[in-house]
Amino acid sequence: METKKEIRRWIRQKRQEMSEEIWVRDSKAVTDTLITHPWFLDARDICTYAAYNREVRTQEMIEAAFEMGKNVWVPKVMGEVMHFFRIRSMSELKPGIHGILEPAGDTGKNDRMDGPGEGPGSLMIMPGTAFDESCRRIGYGGGYYDRYLAQYPKLRTIALAFEFQVFPRIPCEAHDICPDILITEKQLRKS
Numbered sequence: 001m002e003t004k005k006e007i008r009r010w011i012r013q014k015r016q017e018m019s020e021e022i023w024v025r026d027s028k029a030v031t032d033t034l035i036t037h038p039w040f041l042d043a044r045d046i047c048t049y050a051a052y053n054r055e056v057r058t059q060e061m062i063e064a065a066f067e068m069g070k071n072v073w074v075p076k077v078m079g080e081v082m083h084f085f086r087i088r089s090m091s092e093l094k095p096g097i098h099g100i101l102e103p104a105g106d107t108g109k110n111d112r113m114d115g116p117g118e119g120p121g122s123l124m125i126m127p128g129t130a131f132d133e134s135c136r137r138i139g140y141g142g143g144y145y146d147r148y149l150a151q152y153p154k155l156r157t158i159a160l161a162f163e164f165q166v167f168p169r170i171p172c173e174a175h176d177i178c179p180d181i182l183i184t185e186k187q188l189r190k191s
Helices: 004-017 020-035 038-042 059-067 144-150
Strands: 045-048 071-078 081-087 093-095 101-103 122-126 130-132 156-160 181-183 188-190
Touching (some): 004 130, 020 038, 020 156, 038 156, 045 059, 059 071, 071 101, 122 144
Parallel strands (some): 045 071, 122 156, 156 181
Antiparallel strands (some): 093 101
């Protein structure tokens, strides 16, 4: 596979082929590693995606963050811009663009994050279609995370994926933002 488009198509197919049992089991392994990582434990604010289309499940991680008294922020795409809004329960999420869960309706009742802190108090949990051994990332093609994270270069980032989403090397462009850490069900990699 040479192009990002081919890699995205292959990963989408592999995720759909996963059995429910393996998806839940491997997601739990990723979550268990994440919620015991020092960056997660130290963070006051967790910015995270809501899992979609057989991505690594994030619901258990979000629930763990609530139990630990952390602020949880979930993105909502508004035009070409991604904003993060604070949620206090999973029930505040409803399907939005492409059926992806996001803060529901009038987000005025939710707090909007104008910008995350860039120290140990904030952590971004980011999705991706594919990664490589150096933590380079292929997203979904919209560039939302690349544009958002370009504004906060010191924000700590951890990406979640299944091991089959990791390639020896993937195509990468100058504007592609790599996570600091990549966690799969089998290992933790650092960029």
